[in-house]
Amino acid sequence: MSAYECAHCGAEYSDTEEEAYLQHLADKHKDDLTRIDRKHIDQHRGIDLSNEPSTKDLVLQTAIITVGLILSGALLYMFIL
Ligand SMILES: [Zn+2]
Numbered sequence: 001m002s003a004y005e006c007a008h009c010g011a012e013y014s015d016t017e018e019e020a021y022l023q024h025l026a027d028k029h030k031d032d033l034t035r036i037d038r039k040h041i042d043q044h045r046g047i048d049l050s051n052e053p054s055t056k057d058l059v060l061q062t063a064i065i066t067v068g069l070i071l072s073g074a075l076l077y078m079f080i081l
Contacts, residue, residue: 002014003015003017003018004017004018004021006021006024006025006028006029008025008028008029008032009028009029011024011028018044019044022040022041022044025037025041026041
C-alpha cells in the first residue's frame with residue numbers, strides 16, 4: 001500500500017516521495033485541486049499556484065516607490081533652493 005495515492009488519477013507514491021506527490025498534484029491537477037490541497041502544497045513546496053502577486057510584495061513595492069518619490073522630491077527641493 002502506498003503512503004500517497006493521487007485522488008485524481010490514482011498515481012501512487014511511497015512515504016519518501018511526498019514532495020514528488022505534491023509536485024505531481026501541482027503539475028497534473030492544478031485546476032482540480034481543492035483549497036486544502038493547494039494549502040498543503042504551498043506549505044510543503046512553496047509552489048505558488050496563483051498568478052496574483054502576494055500582498056506582501058505589493059506593500060513592499062509601494063513602500064519602495066513612496067520612499068523613492070520622497071527622496072527625489074527632497075533632492076528637487078534642494079536644487080530649487
Ligand atoms: Zn494524479
